[in-house]
Amino acid sequence: MTTMFRAAAVAAAAVLLHITPTVVLVERPDAVAQLLPGADRYFAREVHLADADAHKLHEAVDWSPTDGVLTFYSGRRGNALIGVLEFVRVDTPHGPVEVTVAFDTRGAIRGVIVTKATVETKPWVLEALRAGLVGHYRGLTVADIPAASTALRGSVGELPLYMAQQVDKGVARALAAYGTFYK
Amino acid sequence: MLYDLSRADAPVKWSVTCLLLTFALAYGFGGWMVALYAGFGPKQVAATYARSEMSMPMPPESTVVVEHPMTLSQFAESAPHPVDTALLVQDTHVHVPMYGVIAACLSVVVLGLRMSRRAALGTISLLFAAPWLDFLGMWLTKFLAPGFAWLTIVGGWAMAAGLVIVTGMALWQMWLRKERAVS
Numbered sequence: 001m002t003t004m005f006r007a008a009a010v011a012a013a014a015v016l017l018h019i020t021p022t023v024v025l026v027e028r029p030d031a032v033a034q035l036l037p038g039a040d041r042y043f044a045r046e047v048h049l050a051d052a053d054a055h056k057l058h059e060a061v062d063w064s065p066t067d068g069v070l071t072f073y074s075g076r077r078g079n080a081l082i083g084v085l086e087f088v089r090v091d092t093p094h095g096p097v098e099v100t101v102a103f104d105t106r107g108a109i110r111g112v113i114v115t116k117a118t119v120e121t122k123p124w125v126l127e128a129l130r131a132g133l134v135g136h137y138r139g140l141t142v143a144d145i146p147a148a149s150t151a152l153r154g155s156v157g158e159l160p161l162y163m164a165q166q167v168d169k170g171v172a173r174a175l176a177a178y179g180t181f182y183k
Numbered sequence: 184m185l186y187d188l189s190r191a192d193a194p195v196k197w198s199v200t201c202l203l204l205t206f207a208l209a210y211g212f213g214g215w216m217v218a219l220y221a222g223f224g225p226k227q228v229a230a231t232y233a234r235s236e237m238s239m240p241m242p243p244e245s246t247v248v249v250e251h252p253m254t255l256s257q258f259a260e261s262a263p264h265p266v267d268t269a270l271l272v273q274d275t276h277v278h279v280p281m282y283g284v285i286a287a288c289l290s291v292v293v294l295g296l297r298m299s300r301r302a303a304l305g306t307i308s309l310l311f312a313a314p315w316l317d318f319l320g321m322w323l324t325k326f327l328a329p330g331f332a333w334l335t336i337v338g339g340w341a342m343a344a345g346l347v348i349v350t351g352m353a354l355w356q357m358w359l360r361k362e363r364a365v366s
Contacts, residue, residue, distance in 0.1 A: 021220050028258040042255060048247040066267045067234060068242050073258070091269055181246070 022096065023122050024115065031113045032073065032085065035102035039075025039082040046071050047181045061169075061176045070177050081105050084182060087115065088170040094120045097163065099170030101137075103178055112137045112171055117163075127160035128152060128167070137171050142179030146171040188295035189356040196357040199292055203350040206285060210346055217339065228336060229329035232266050232321045271325060275318055282314035282342075289349045296352050306348060313341035 026034075032042070047070040049057065058064050066089070075082040085102035095118030104110040112134040117125040128149075136148030148171075149164035156164070188199060217223065221231040266274065290307045298306070320334030 021216060029255050032255060032258050042253050042258075043250050044253050045248060045250040048243050048249070050244060050246045051242050053246045054242065066269070073253075091273060096270060 021119055022116050023119055025117055025122070025125070026100075026113050026115045028087070028100070028115060031100045031115050032075070035085050035100065035111050035113065036073075036075030036082045038077050040078075041076045043074045043076070044071055045074065045182070049181075053181070057176060057180065060180070061173045063173045063176075065177070070181055072178070072182050083110055084178065086174045086177060088174045088177075089116075090166045090170045090173070092121065092163075092166050094118060097121060097125065097166050097170065099167050099174070101171055101174035101178075103182075107141055107178070109137050109140045109171070109175075112167070114167060121163055124157075124159040124163040125167075127156050128164040131156045131160070131164075133164050133167060140171070140175065142175050144175070146175065186295045187297065188292070188353060189297060189360060191295070191357070199295075199353060199357065202288060203292070203346075203353060206289070206346055207350060210343060214343070223336065223339075225330075225332040225336060228320075228332035229324055230265070232271065232324040232332065232335070233329040234267075234325055266321070268325065271321060275321075279314060279318060282317075283311070286310040286314065286345075289345065292349055292353050296349075296356055298352070306345065309341060310345045310349070313338050313345055316341060 032039075036042075049065070049068045049070065054064055054068055057070075070086070072084050072086055074084045083102050083104050085100055088099050088101060090097045090099065096116065097114065097118070098116035100113045100115045102110045102112070114125055114129060114134070131152050133148050133152060136151050137146055140146055146168045149161055149168050152161055152164050188196065191199075221228055286307075289310050293303055293306050293310075296303070315338070317335055317338030320331050320336070320338055323331035323334060
């Protein structure tokens with residue numbers, strides 16, 4: 001009975017502490033300022049997807065945005081467009097990761113910042129970032145398939161590699177959403 | 184009484200004590216985390232779990248685009264940790280089974296306490312009903328009305344009350360109450 005009680009206690013504590021609270025790696029306003037440099041006006045474009053479009057997106061990248069709404073944020077300097085960005089969340093068994101993907105005026109990726117992770121995934125994400133993960137996304141267009149994680153294979157551990165694959169997934173979602181619904 | 188914790192061997196009492204104190208530690212941190220990520224008031228809980236204001240009750244027949252200006256400071260999110268449907272599914276999947284295990288462990292402790300049958304039934308019911316109320320409140324807050332946040336608050340406090348009742352009674356009966364000598 002003693003063993004049973006102890007095992008239950010350890011399991012209970014582990015699961016209660018397994019709750020994966022979000023950790024902000026970069027504040028959203030800071031990410032926006034970095035990814036849309038020079039912008040002095042900002043706009044949020046909410047795209048409320050009809051069933052058919054939501055299905056199309058789901059088929060393409062196995063993803064449905066929260067409440068069926070895609071939000072694109074554009075930054076302008078005066079009337080000149082600086083760029084567009086999206087915050088994309090990827091749910092993992094270790095909690096959600098938020099990937100911020102910015103596009104330049106030609107529609108290519110200007111930069112990617114991982115803005116949120118969890119207490120559990122933060123060290124893995126940071127290791128992947130230190131290995132140069134996000135640099136591999138620069139210049140990708142909607143015709144490309146992001147696979148920056150493959151470039152990290154062998155240089156990071158299994159869990160950072162797994163998180164890199166999740167970031168790939170977030171960038172793929174951003175590309176699909178931007179290519180299909182940002183007109 | 185076949186199973187009486189107050190007369191159990193010291194190792195059994197000690198393991199039950201360790202179990203209860205471990206639960207108390209985990210619950211303490213759980214409460215701290217609720218304070219950090221959701222809050223204890225109905226408004227904060229509703230802000231965490233209710234659907235976002237921009238969601239539509241039904242998907243539109245054709246995709247709708249709405250654009251509005253915003254400031255850089257508005258990129259900072261008002262809700263620190265909004266939980267959408269996908270995350271609530273994950274949270275429910277992770278938490279409910281473990282809450283069941285915790286309730287079962289505490290119920291085993293209750294079975295070894297000296298209390299009336301009615302009190303034991305009531306306490307065991309409380310232990311299992313509390314997490315149900317907690318998560319029911321979250322789901323109803325999301326899909327019916329923000330007012331159901333009260334149910335989550337009641338459920339959370341009921342979980343705490345269940346632990347305090349069982350722990351208090353167990354520690355009292357195992358370690359503090361003097362046995363009357365039987366002549």
